[in-house]
Structures are given as C-alpha cells and as structure tokens.
Amino acid sequence: MxxxxxxxxxxxxxxxxxxxxxxxxxxxxxxxxxxGIRVPQYMVGFGPTLWSRRKGETEYGIKAIPMGGYIRMIGMFPPGEDGRIEARSTSPWRGMIEDARTAAYEELQPGDEKRLFYTxxxxxxxxxxxxxxxxxxxxxxxxxxxxSMTFGFATQTTEVAGVQKCVIEQSEDRDKCAESDPVSPARLAGLRTGDRITAFNGKPVDDWAALSDRIRDTIGPATLTVERDGETKVLHADLIQNTVAAKDSDGEVIPEKFVPAGYLGFAAKTEILPLSFVDSVDRMGDMLENGVESIIALPAKIPDLWDAAFGDGERKDDSPVGVVGAARISGEVMNLDVPTQNIVASFLMLLxxxxxxxxxxxxxxxxxxxxxxxxxxxxxxxxxxxxxxxxxxxxxxxxxxxxxxxxxxxxxxxxxxxxxxxxxxxxxxxxxx
Known part of the structure; x- marks a missing residue:
C-alpha cells in the first residue's frame, strides 16, 4: 500500500x-x-515529440522530458548589422550569436515581416x-x-495544551525539573490543560501572538480569565523573569537566541484554523519574501549541497530541491498518517x-x-x-x-x-x- x-x-x-x-x-x-506575433509551436516538455496537433498556424504538443516547455515565436532577435541572417563567422562567440539569430527566423513565411517579435x-x-x-x-x-481561507494552517491558540511543572531557562538543554527549580507560575495559579485564556489582566485576548507578547512584557502579579468546562474563572498568577527564545519583528521565534522576559509556564495548543483574507494575503507576502531570500541564498548553499551529494554532509531542511526531490516529497505526503484533507492541502501547497x-x-x-x-x-x-x-x-x-x-x-x-x-x-x- x-x-x-x-x-x-x-x-x-x-x-x-x-x-x-x-x-x-x-x-x-x-x-x-x-x-499579432506568429507562434509556430507551443510545446510542453523537451526532447522527442510524443503527441502534437496543428490548429491554425500553431502546432501544439507534448514532448518526452517534462522538464520545461516553450513557445516558438518568429523573429525573437533582429537581423545582423548587414541585414543578413545567414552570415557566418569563424569566432565561436559570433557563431553562437548567429545560430540564435538564424533559429529566430526559422519557418519565416511571406507576410511575417510585420509579425516578428522584435518589431x-x-x-x-x-x-x-x-x-x-x-x-x-x-x-x-x-x-x-x-x-489558507478554507483549510487553514497550524496556528497556536490561547488554549492550554500543557502546564510546565517548574521554571527552566529555555537556553538550557534539558526538560526535567531539578530540585532547585522553582514551581512555574502557571502551576501555582492553578492553570490546567484544556483551559482557554480569554483575557489577561482584564484585557481580552483572542490570539496567541497577543497573549504571548503580554506575558513577556509582565513581571509580577497578573490575572488570567479562562474558560473551563463551560465556566469562566479568574486565576491569579505571579509572573517571574526567565530566559526565553527571542522573537523577530514578525513575531516568529528566533532559534538559539534568548532574551529575558516575563514567564508564565504553559504550552499553547496548536490547531489548524482558516485565516481571513487579510491574514492570508499577509502570509502570502511572507512566503514571497522568503522565496526571494531563498533565491538570493542559493549560491551560499552549494557547498552544503555538494557535501550532502558527494560527502557525508547532512541534507538540511532548507536545502534546494529539484523536480525529483519534489516528486519524492509528494510521494511522502501521500503516505502521511493524517486525515485526507491534510494530505490534499499539503500536496496543493507543494504545487x-x-x-x-x-x-x-x-x-x-x-x-x-x-x-x-x-x-x-x-x-x-x-x-x-x-x-x-x-x-x-x-x-x-x-x-x-x-x-x-x-x-x-x-x-x-x-x-x-x-x-x-x-x-x-x-x-x-x-x-x-
């Protein structure tokens, strides 16, 4: 299977x-x-032609190697200075130029003089x-x-997924409490898994980003309004300063960079939630920005890519991926042990x-x-x-x-x-x- x-x-x-x-x-x-440019060919793929059909003045077809495609337009390049396209040169560089110019005039027919691309x-x-x-x-x-607007993305919410037992600096590489670690403020306040925080210090909150920022900006007494089993409860916590992961200007966590901030001590639940049109456009903008940064960073990734291909280097998650790699990822997506709608969404996002x-x-x-x-x-x-x-x-x-x-x-x-x-x-x- x-x-x-x-x-x-x-x-x-x-x-x-x-x-x-x-x-x-x-x-x-x-x-x-x-x-009005004449287009003799419209082809998907390269190499030998598997199927083609002419309609009007254009031949439409599919070729054997699905690594690209092209349309052939008449007159992509202007004629040379002598007005002749058949002029040749012994220079290999000139030869390239003249070959390109000649190819641009292939299939030139009477009346095409006014249908050339360069004109x-x-x-x-x-x-x-x-x-x-x-x-x-x-x-x-x-x-x-x-x-984004129908299925959504994994989003941290204000619902409590778990409460930390003690206070551990996030820069420390451990997850077990030591005897000297103080009890977390969330545990002392009586916060429970499944609680949904609706207000912080009396001000309503409906998203994790806002709640996280308020917690980070608070050291000392604070009130938490939570919904628990259909009831509203007010909990009192005493937030302390702790070393936590830093955030960038977009609110994203910066790995391996830590700052002192207010600390409560609970994990937010992650749910797949649809986004509004405005939030979707904003997230699409981030995706476009990341794409530009990835293109710029390609040359710097070549050494790691070489080590991964011919050495014992690790293939990083942000490593460039080609058609074969994307196809393999698509095969992995189909085998994920998740609901069908998640598989469909993941495949479409890959596309x-x-x-x-x-x-x-x-x-x-x-x-x-x-x-x-x-x-x-x-x-x-x-x-x-x-x-x-x-x-x-x-x-x-x-x-x-x-x-x-x-x-x-x-x-x-x-x-x-x-x-x-x-x-x-x-x-x-x-x-x-």
Whole structure:
C-alpha cells in the first residue's frame, strides 16, 4: 500500500508539473497572439515529440522530458548589422550569436515581416515575456489563498495544551525539573490543560501572538480569565523573569537566541484554523519574501549541497530541491498518517510553492530566462528615450542575440546546479517525515 501511495503521489506531482508548465507557456502564447506575433509551436516538455496537433498556424504538443516547455515565436532577435541572417563567422562567440539569430527566423513565411517579435514595442515584448511567470504567480496565489481561507494552517491558540511543572531557562538543554527549580507560575495559579485564556489582566485576548507578547512584557502579579468546562474563572498568577527564545519583528521565534522576559509556564495548543483574507494575503507576502531570500541564498548553499551529494554532509531542511526531490516529497505526503484533507492541502501547497519558485526563478534578469528578455526590452526602451531626449538618431532595437554567449554560460551553470540537486535528491533526499 505504501508503494502504491508513493507512486500515486509522484504521478499527481507529474500531472501538476505538466499543468504548471503548460499554464506558464499559455501566458506567453496568449499575449503573443494578442499582439499579432506568429507562434509556430507551443510545446510542453523537451526532447522527442510524443503527441502534437496543428490548429491554425500553431502546432501544439507534448514532448518526452517534462522538464520545461516553450513557445516558438518568429523573429525573437533582429537581423545582423548587414541585414543578413545567414552570415557566418569563424569566432565561436559570433557563431553562437548567429545560430540564435538564424533559429529566430526559422519557418519565416511571406507576410511575417510585420509579425516578428522584435518589431513589437518594448512594452508589448515585456508583457509577452512577463505573462509566463505571471501565470505561475497567479496559480500560486490562487492555491495558497484557497488553502489558507478554507483549510487553514497550524496556528497556536490561547488554549492550554500543557502546564510546565517548574521554571527552566529555555537556553538550557534539558526538560526535567531539578530540585532547585522553582514551581512555574502557571502551576501555582492553578492553570490546567484544556483551559482557554480569554483575557489577561482584564484585557481580552483572542490570539496567541497577543497573549504571548503580554506575558513577556509582565513581571509580577497578573490575572488570567479562562474558560473551563463551560465556566469562566479568574486565576491569579505571579509572573517571574526567565530566559526565553527571542522573537523577530514578525513575531516568529528566533532559534538559539534568548532574551529575558516575563514567564508564565504553559504550552499553547496548536490547531489548524482558516485565516481571513487579510491574514492570508499577509502570509502570502511572507512566503514571497522568503522565496526571494531563498533565491538570493542559493549560491551560499552549494557547498552544503555538494557535501550532502558527494560527502557525508547532512541534507538540511532548507536545502534546494529539484523536480525529483519534489516528486519524492509528494510521494511522502501521500503516505502521511493524517486525515485526507491534510494530505490534499499539503500536496496543493507543494504545487503552490513550485509555481512560486518558477515565477521567481524566471524573473532573474538573465538570458535565456524570461527575465533576460524583459531586461533587454526595458534597456531598449531606455536608450531610445535617451536618444529622443538628446535628439540623437534612433539606435534601433536592442540586439539581445549579442548576449547569447552569456546565455550559454548561464545555461551551463544552471545545468550543473540542476545535476547537483538531482544527485542530492537521489542519494540524500530531503524528507518531511
């Protein structure tokens, strides 16, 4: 049964991956056609074609390797300075440029002169190239908000899950009370498991973050209003100062950093609760911010990733994960011993995270990524406006093909990184259970 569920999870992730890629390319396709650019091909995957069908002027198909996709637009690059696309050079760098330029004019037909990508205004080209990643962002946001507002996330509440017997500094690596440890204020006050704290010092509280902050800011006498077995009771506690885990500006606990603060001594119960629209958007913003930070931190994670793949290093929880690793995680999700709705929510969140990564990764201003073409169109717009401002001749379209040598280097780096992640995902995978 475990093997069957694992295969099912991997298969579902593969379907989600293909849909995400097709959705991405649909953004490029729809906007290209909107602006009159001819698109001969719309393909999901790379390698040999498994299935294709021509509709109108575009061939739609699925290829054997589901590691990406593309649409082929006519005239991605302008012609060379001599106006000829068949010119060749003995320079390997020039050869790359001319190969890219030649590929951009494949399947050129009579009448296509006015349907070339490079002839469109820069803002239209920006829209065409941005539309693909934007579709992934839309999908990620839709899934995230849907899960957040219907199913919810694990959230600490004001209900008591347990009461500490004694006071132990959180910086100490122990959980058993010593004879010299004082009794916790919560235990002395008579707080019990199952109590729900509704007010602190007479002021109502309905979420754990607010209650935690008030407790940390209080040293000395305090009153707790609790609901117990349908009745309201007022308990009196004498909070003391203790060394506890620090919090950041977002209220998240900072591991291995401790500060002195007021201490009561109980554990908050965690429940899965849906969030409001405002809270969901705020949490989505945090997720986007974390994604950007992860992209920036990728180079710094390569040494640990190498050790995990080829040495005896530990594969960290925040280690980069590729398609194979994500598929394995999806298989693990299907085997979790939790209710079905939790499995569905976890799988959808995995798909949302994948689409968010696609958006952020493709927005990098590097060729051959979409962000590289966007940067080229923006640069063309800037230099044309500068030329008009100083009454200089129009410099013409920016030749992105001249950056193809850089694009090949970038692609080579990405391929090496992808292979490194692939090896790590196979020999030392990230696990969630």
């Amino acid at each position: 475990t093997l069957l569920l694992t295969i099912l999870g991997i298969a579902l992730f593969a379907v989600g991956l293909l849909f995400s890629i097709a959705w991405h390319e649909l953004g490029h396709l729809s906007t290209a056609k909107l602006f 469109r205004k820069p803002w239209k080209r920006v829209i065409v190239m941005f539309a693909g990643p934007f579709m992934n962002l839309i999908l990620a946001v839709a899934i995230f908000l849907g899960i 949302a995270g994948f689409n968010l990564s696609l958006f952020l990764f493709n927005m990098l201003p590097l060729l051959p990524l979409d962000g590289g073409h966007i940067a080229g169109a923006l640069w063309e717009s800037v230099r044309r406006k500068v030329a008009r401002l100083f009454r200089r001749p129009d410099p013409g379209p920016f030749d992105v093909a001249k950056l193809m040598p850089v694009a090949y280097v970038v692609a080579g780096v990405f391929i090496c990184f992808t292979l490194l992640v692939l090896v790590a995902d196979i020999v030392n995978p990230v696990k969630i259970s």
